Amino acid sequence: MGYCSILEWIFFRPWDSIKESGYCPYSDYNLPYMIGLRLSEIILGFIGWLINIFVPSWSPENSFLLSPALLNGTAVVLEVVIIFAVGFIINLTMIWEERKILGRTMDRRATMIGPLGYFQCLGDGLKTFCKENIAPRAIDKKVYWWALSLVIGSSVLIACMVPLSDRWYIVNYDAGLMVIFGLFALAPFLILSAGWAQNNKYSLIGGMRAAELMISYEVPMLIMLATTCLMAETYTIGGIVKAQFDTVWYIVPQCLGFFVFLVAAIAESERVPFDLSEAEAELVEGWQTEYAGMKWGLIMLGDYFRGYTACAFIVILYLGGWMLPGLGCTPVPELVFIGKVCLVFAIFAIARGAYPRVRTDQILNIGWKVLMPLALVNLAFVIVLKTVGWF
Amino acid sequence: MNENYDTDQMWITMGPQHPFSHGLWTLRVKADGEIITDAEPEIGYLHRGWEKECENRTYAKIIPMADRLCYSASMTWSHVYCKVVEEALDIEVPERARYLRVIADEICRIQSHLMWLAAVGTDLGNLTVFLWALREREFFLDLNVRLCGQRLTTNYPRIGGVRNDMPYYFERDCMRCVERFEKAIWEIIKLTDESSTFVGRLKGIGYLKAKDVANWGITGPAMRGCGVDYDVRRDDPYDAYEDLEFEVPVLNKDNPMGGDAYSRYMVRIEEMFQSCEMIRQSFNKLKTIPKESPTRIKVPRCIPAGTHCAKIEDPRGESIMYLVSDGTEKPYRLKVRSPVFVNVSASRHMVKGVRIADIPAIMAMIDMCLGETDR
Numbered sequence: 001m002g003y004c005s006i007l008e009w010i011f012f013r014p015w016d017s018i019k020e021s022g023y024c025p026y027s028d029y030n031l032p033y034m035i036g037l038r039l040s041e042i043i044l045g046f047i048g049w050l051i052n053i054f055v056p057s058w059s060p061e062n063s064f065l066l067s068p069a070l071l072n073g074t075a076v077v078l079e080v081v082i083i084f085a086v087g088f089i090i091n092l093t094m095i096w097e098e099r100k101i102l103g104r105t106m107d108r109r110a111t112m113i114g115p116l117g118y119f120q121c122l123g124d125g126l127k128t129f130c131k132e133n134i135a136p137r138a139i140d141k142k143v144y145w146w147a148l149s150l151v152i153g154s155s156v157l158i159a160c161m162v163p164l165s166d167r168w169y170i171v172n173y174d175a176g177l178m179v180i181f182g183l184f185a186l187a188p189f190l191i192l193s194a195g196w197a198q199n200n201k202y203s204l205i206g207g208m209r210a211a212e213l214m215i216s217y218e219v220p221m222l223i224m225l226a227t228t229c230l231m232a233e234t235y236t237i238g239g240i241v242k243a244q245f246d247t248v249w250y251i252v253p254q255c256l257g258f259f260v261f262l263v264a265a266i267a268e269s270e271r272v273p274f275d276l277s278e279a280e281a282e283l284v285e286g287w288q289t290e291y292a293g294m295k296w297g298l299i300m301l302g303d304y305f306r307g308y309t310a311c312a313f314i315v316i317l318y319l320g321g322w323m324l325p326g327l328g329c330t331p332v333p334e335l336v337f338i339g340k341v342c343l344v345f346a347i348f349a350i351a352r353g354a355y356p357r358v359r360t361d362q363i364l365n366i367g368w369k370v371l372m373p374l375a376l377v378n379l380a381f382v383i384v385l386k387t388v389g390w391f
Numbered sequence: 392m393n394e395n396y397d398t399d400q401m402w403i404t405m406g407p408q409h410p411f412s413h414g415l416w417t418l419r420v421k422a423d424g425e426i427i428t429d430a431e432p433e434i435g436y437l438h439r440g441w442e443k444e445c446e447n448r449t450y451a452k453i454i455p456m457a458d459r460l461c462y463s464a465s466m467t468w469s470h471v472y473c474k475v476v477e478e479a480l481d482i483e484v485p486e487r488a489r490y491l492r493v494i495a496d497e498i499c500r501i502q503s504h505l506m507w508l509a510a511v512g513t514d515l516g517n518l519t520v521f522l523w524a525l526r527e528r529e530f531f532l533d534l535n536v537r538l539c540g541q542r543l544t545t546n547y548p549r550i551g552g553v554r555n556d557m558p559y560y561f562e563r564d565c566m567r568c569v570e571r572f573e574k575a576i577w578e579i580i581k582l583t584d585e586s587s588t589f590v591g592r593l594k595g596i597g598y599l600k601a602k603d604v605a606n607w608g609i610t611g612p613a614m615r616g617c618g619v620d621y622d623v624r625r626d627d628p629y630d631a632y633e634d635l636e637f638e639v640p641v642l643n644k645d646n647p648m649g650g651d652a653y654s655r656y657m658v659r660i661e662e663m664f665q666s667c668e669m670i671r672q673s674f675n676k677l678k679t680i681p682k683e684s685p686t687r688i689k690v691p692r693c694i695p696a697g698t699h700c701a702k703i704e705d706p707r708g709e710s711i712m713y714l715v716s717d718g719t720e721k722p723y724r725l726k727v728r729s730p731v732f733v734n735v736s737a738s739r740h741m742v743k744g745v746r747i748a749d750i751p752a753i754m755a756m757i758d759m760c761l762g763e764t765d766r
Contacts, residue, residue: 105519106518106519106522106523107523107526108522201401201403202403205422209425273588276748279748281410281411281751282410282411282747282748283747284410353517354586355589356512356515357515357748358588359592359748359749362591
């Protein structure tokens with residue numbers, strides 16, 4: 001066959017033919033996978049074209065380079081990268097949004113670099129990236145590095161596992177919710193280890209605080225999750241969203257639950273009214289004290305990934321996910337979802353501007369004595385609704 | 392926990408560079424988990440030999456140095472210095488200067504309290520309070536610029552009067568600023584007093600009984616919040632304060648527990664309103680004094696030998712200067728009694744039994760200023 005044009009490698013195949021190749025891991029249409037497949041076709045085709053120039057006798061059709069197995073494998077890798085990159089951009093947008101809202105709240109100018117100050121986060125990232133990598137001498141080295149990596153890694157992982165729509169997801173199995181919340185619950189253990197490993201009194205206290213805070217807010221949060229699953233009669237995220245489209249957004253019957261979940265989500269993502277594990281005034285950044293430079297920057301990024309996950313779950317469980325009432329899935333359900341997430345995050349940002357930090361004992365009181373009973377009341381209410389048959 | 396073993400308690404050194412300490416000082420606390428069992432303030436990091444330096448300067452040259460005692464209460468510190476020299480010379484300040492000093496002092500008090508409010512905001516983790524309070528403070532610093540040409544180190548009082556009369560339209564500007572402030576402070580109070588989270592952070596911590604207050608010599612809003620009804624401006628009036636009508640906010644008069652951090656907060660907020668009232672009255676009184684009358688009298692260069700003492704109400708408490716003069720043009724000894732120096736000595740008593748998270752809240756209510764503490 002000889003010489004081939006690169007454009008010949010870019011072609012459209014319907015989803016069914018992709019599934020028929022036998023290597024596609026998805027049964028439903030998956031947009032990031034499709035993009036990954038196109039990209040891998042372009043990349044591998046380009047490599048084949050290059051080889052063809054120098055070795056004209058080489059036949060691309062018969063080589064492993066363009067076999068469906070390799071194409072699909074590359075597509076999965078690229079899909080992961082795409083999902084992470086989109087999550088990262090959403091994250092940067094949320095940081096930018098928070099800074100803008102805080103700037104307006106505090107009557108000052110917010111970020112200024114780039115158009116509308118959008119590139120400030122990139123500048124900050126570059127700054128932390130250029131810092132020297134310092135670790136104190138007396139740390140427990142293994143735990144110090146592993147706890148840090150796992151805290152950041154688990155945060156990014158759960159953020160990437162959140163589906164943006166029914167065609168933009170990385171895994172979509174029945175226990176998806178459970179897996180994400182299981183990973184969410186890893187953090188207190190890792191933060192406690194990180195606080196201990198730094199050999200610093202402030203970070204030790206910060207780690208203990210983080211553990212007690214997260215564990216006590218995990219419980220009402222999981223009760224709320226169970227309540228919503230009960231209402232939607234499914235464990236899949238897509239099922240919950242679809243159930244809300246069929247009835248109403250669950251914020252209507254579960255407004256109490258929405259409130260409880262919102263407070264618990266702010267606490268779980270360690271944001272300002274509940275950021276006592278990194279309380280700047282008394283603990284000097286708490287468990288992050290000895291993580292300097294780039295490490296701190298990554299921790300911050302991980303925090304925002306957790307905040308994004310929390311907001312995304314509020315949207316999925318109570319605000320109808322990527323669907324709009326009456327419209328269903330719009331042509332761009334991902335953008336609808338991101339817009340809703342940003343709206344919920346605005347509540348987080350305004351709460352940060354309006355409230356001082358809550359004390360340790362007060363936080364535990366709120367968690368166990370206020371949110372827990374409210375969550376149970378909400379659960380009972382939903383059971384009544386189900387029994388009566390309204391949902 | 393078993394109290395026989397000391398292994399579960401640890402000393403935490405908070406400072407000298409720590410976000411809660413506004414300046415260089417250390418609070419060493421012994422913590423049992425989160426509960427504080429013991430504490431020990433350490434000061435002296437900012438000692439620069441202020442009193443000794445004064446012995447090598449003529450009396451007039453000490454006024455700008457007195458400004459540097461505290462960055463946010465420079466007016467009152469140079470005022471108390473001028474007052475002690477005037478006492479030594481036994482002279483009367485011209486009537487117009489007396490009112491101008493009161494106006495300048497009260498502007499200083501409001502801006503100092505706003506600085507404190509801003510610091511409370513950062514200590515409790517609410518940056519909105521911080522920025523809003525600093526925004527309001529800017530207007531009063533602008534008034535300082537109008538009056539003396541400087542925002543912080545004002546160098547305004549002089550021995551025997553003030554440096555200059557107020558500029559044209561100063562009264563108009565000042566009243567505008569005060570009226571604006573009286574409205575704008577409610578915006579901040581919405582974030583602080585009307586927020587149950589904020590009040591919950593301050594209430595019930597850092598108790599001081601009235602008796603302890605008297606024994607320690609604590610003065611200022613910290614004292615009045617604990618039920619001791621004393622204010623130098625009212626009980627031992629200086630300058631034009633005796634002609635003004637104002638209330639001294641005192642809380643917890645009959646409370647056997649004494650006052651907590653929240654009452655100190657309340658006293659300071661109330662004091663700002665009273666200061667506005669005093670500025671208003673002073674301007675009304677100033678109208679009756681002819682504009683041509685002097686604001687300053689000539690004083691001799693050398694001061695007769697003797698010992699003299701003067702005290703005024705600083706934003707942070709009662710500041711006293713003690714002067715020993717030997718008849719030359721330089722003081723033999725000038726001793727400063729700083730209110731914060733005394734107030735911080737009670738920190739051990741206040742933080743015992745509270746949590747680590749309460750330390751910034753309690754210490755913010757002392758309104759630390761290390762320049763005057765360490766001198």
